Amino acid sequence: MGLDIRIPIGLMFSILGLILVLFGAFGNPAIYQRSMGINVNLDWGMVLLVFGGLMLAYGIRGGRRAAAAARGNTSGKQSRPHDTKN
Amino acid sequence: MNLTLIDWLIMFVYFVFVLGIGFALKRYMKNSTDFFLAGRSLPAWVCGLAFISANLGAQEVIGMAASGAKYGIATSHFYWIGAIPAMVFVGVFMMPFYYGSRARSVPEYLSLRFDEKTRGLNAISFAAMTVFSSGISMYAMAKLIDVLHILDHPLAALGLPHSWTFHVSVILSGVIVLIYIFLGGLTSAIYNEVLQFFLIVAGFLPLVMLGLKNVGGWSGLKHDLPSNFTHSWQGMSNAHTNPLGVEWFGLVMGLGFVLSFGYWCTDFLVVQRAMAADSMSAARRTPLIAALPKMVFPLIVILPGMIAIVVPKMVTAANVTGTGTQISSTAPQGKGLIPVKVDPTTGKPMFNADGKPVLDYDLAMPNMLLHYCPTGLLGLGLTALLASFMSGMAGNVTAFNTVWTYDIYQSYIHKNASDEHYLWMGRMATVFGIILSMGAAYAATRFNNIMDFLQLVFAFVNAPLFATFLLGMFWKRTTGHAAFTGLLSGTAAAAIHQGLTLPEGAVAGIKGGWLGLVHVYPSDMAQNFWTAIWAWTTCFVVTILVSMVTRPREEKELVGLVYSLTEKPSEGHLPWYQRPAVLGVFVLSVALLLNIIFW
Numbered sequence: 001m002g003l004d005i006r007i008p009i010g011l012m013f014s015i016l017g018l019i020l021v022l023f024g025a026f027g028n029p030a031i032y033q034r035s036m037g038i039n040v041n042l043d044w045g046m047v048l049l050v051f052g053g054l055m056l057a058y059g060i061r062g063g064r065r066a067a068a069a070a071r072g073n074t075s076g077k078q079s080r081p082h083d084t085k086n
Numbered sequence: 087m088n089l090t091l092i093d094w095l096i097m098f099v100y101f102v103f104v105l106g107i108g109f110a111l112k113r114y115m116k117n118s119t120d121f122f123l124a125g126r127s128l129p130a131w132v133c134g135l136a137f138i139s140a141n142l143g144a145q146e147v148i149g150m151a152a153s154g155a156k157y158g159i160a161t162s163h164f165y166w167i168g169a170i171p172a173m174v175f176v177g178v179f180m181m182p183f184y185y186g187s188r189a190r191s192v193p194e195y196l197s198l199r200f201d202e203k204t205r206g207l208n209a210i211s212f213a214a215m216t217v218f219s220s221g222i223s224m225y226a227m228a229k230l231i232d233v234l235h236i237l238d239h240p241l242a243a244l245g246l247p248h249s250w251t252f253h254v255s256v257i258l259s260g261v262i263v264l265i266y267i268f269l270g271g272l273t274s275a276i277y278n279e280v281l282q283f284f285l286i287v288a289g290f291l292p293l294v295m296l297g298l299k300n301v302g303g304w305s306g307l308k309h310d311l312p313s314n315f316t317h318s319w320q321g322m323s324n325a326h327t328n329p330l331g332v333e334w335f336g337l338v339m340g341l342g343f344v345l346s347f348g349y350w351c352t353d354f355l356v357v358q359r360a361m362a363a364d365s366m367s368a369a370r371r372t373p374l375i376a377a378l379p380k381m382v383f384p385l386i387v388i389l390p391g392m393i394a395i396v397v398p399k400m401v402t403a404a405n406v407t408g409t410g411t412q413i414s415s416t417a418p419q420g421k422g423l424i425p426v427k428v429d430p431t432t433g434k435p436m437f438n439a440d441g442k443p444v445l446d447y448d449l450a451m452p453n454m455l456l457h458y459c460p461t462g463l464l465g466l467g468l469t470a471l472l473a474s475f476m477s478g479m480a481g482n483v484t485a486f487n488t489v490w491t492y493d494i495y496q497s498y499i500h501k502n503a504s505d506e507h508y509l510w511m512g513r514m515a516t517v518f519g520i521i522l523s524m525g526a527a528y529a530a531t532r533f534n535n536i537m538d539f540l541q542l543v544f545a546f547v548n549a550p551l552f553a554t555f556l557l558g559m560f561w562k563r564t565t566g567h568a569a570f571t572g573l574l575s576g577t578a579a580a581a582i583h584q585g586l587t588l589p590e591g592a593v594a595g596i597k598g599g600w601l602g603l604v605h606v607y608p609s610d611m612a613q614n615f616w617t618a619i620w621a622w623t624t625c626f627v628v629t630i631l632v633s634m635v636t637r638p639r640e641e642k643e644l645v646g647l648v649y650s651l652t653e654k655p656s657e658g659h660l661p662w663y664q665r666p667a668v669l670g671v672f673v674l675s676v677a678l679l680l681n682i683i684f685w
Binding site for chain 2: 002003005008009011012013015016019020023024027031032034035036038040041044045048051
């Protein structure tokens, strides 16, 4: 399929991570009473940001490789692993 | 409950991506293979995550947390015994026939291997089942949205009464799933399932970490719970000495063999995800890759339930003040965060026959979220919960539109139409499949017993299935007549067994005993497992007997469909870590290790 799922996953988690990080950094700290004083929005937001970034990086790298493979292949089709036919 | 702007923003971002994926994929849907089988072009890890995500519906997230609160770590048998071995089996041994035969669905495999009547029986019962499961998912989601008062503020702002919560939830979830499947077909469903998989982990993992920290880690939890809650095999030698109320043989045979293999190896809802893979080896790796996260899922879905029943004592120690948002967690007879069940018609707490309060275990997960998650993380957790409802629904809808179009419409209604016509029919099937699900959701609000009854009937239909597939794939002598009669007699055996037995403390009716009473089981679960064992055994024996007296098909017609007549897929070109057999052994070893650790 033409769309690499890593790109939307990466984008979505980067955005969600960013929202949580910003809210954790600038929001009212009183709300963290229920999470035992831990600013979970900031901490978990950073985890999501890293995950999203990694997914994006792999997705973009994968896209570049596929494009390079397509250029190298005269039929313009990405080569597939050999399939066992019965 | 008061959701703030941040929580809504997180939910909004998620829905933008869900629909965005559908729109982005629209232009790739050129023929029916693209729509129903994702063009058989997806990598193994994507199919693998979709494979478990399609099964990770609401029933699983809410239900497993509820079981965790009710039975403790023994609930993980549903994973380590009730899923992993079957997932390894389908990947290593069965996928070569599903994928290799180029069948486009599980019922189509049955028509290639046996005959049209066996396919028809499977296709029609399966199609009906998917519609009802998707309806039940919608119903459960609407109920939860109602209980958590998520839509109260938006509805009030629009001037609509609170009673509209149900309508708005059902219609909104239906329309969203409809849009993204209508546009992007199976690919869209699979991509969204992968997104949902990560979201569920992202939403629930911090909850588990906070909860564990609060109760003093695993050792703290062990200290506060009865010992059979933290040891999965303790007391399993006798049904009366363990929380599940079932003995090890019933558990291993009923759950671990019949029900689990019947689901993971023959249910098109999950098998379809593997059929979308880009090669035979990717298709075989799909369930094996799925098994890896599946094994550790008890951590995310069962542990919160276990933490929920010990929490309040710890709360005072950790000095967390209740902010009044958790639903009646302070009700006098509740247990931890689990409140007493309230009768929806009278609004009064419910009591069982012994006068003990009935606990509403289904609220374990939602109450944990409300208890630990501040604004922000709460939005993420609720979004994950909604995602799990939608992935369960979408999985059913894509399985339905494929079976309807290929196995019912193309086979019996309109045979030789163009591919465009079938693509169009697939889209139409998505529309009316969702409309029927909505109808089922409304039916559930009025006749709860009818839903229970239907689920029971489907359990009867499913229980014998694996016997048919096992014989069909591994014994070339098995005939179509035998498969058909075997399935029918298996279903009959299930019904008769259920009709003659009852779980302890139940009255004759939907729980069984409607034919008379021969045996009383210590629990519902024991009765279910034994019903399945009877159904499977009957189907297995009848299929063998009828095969012996009917004429088998020519061997040359069965090449690619039966084990002994099919060339083994070569794995020589794959690196060792991609070989299904190696992965299978690894997965089984880790599952064994987990059983030993939590013995």
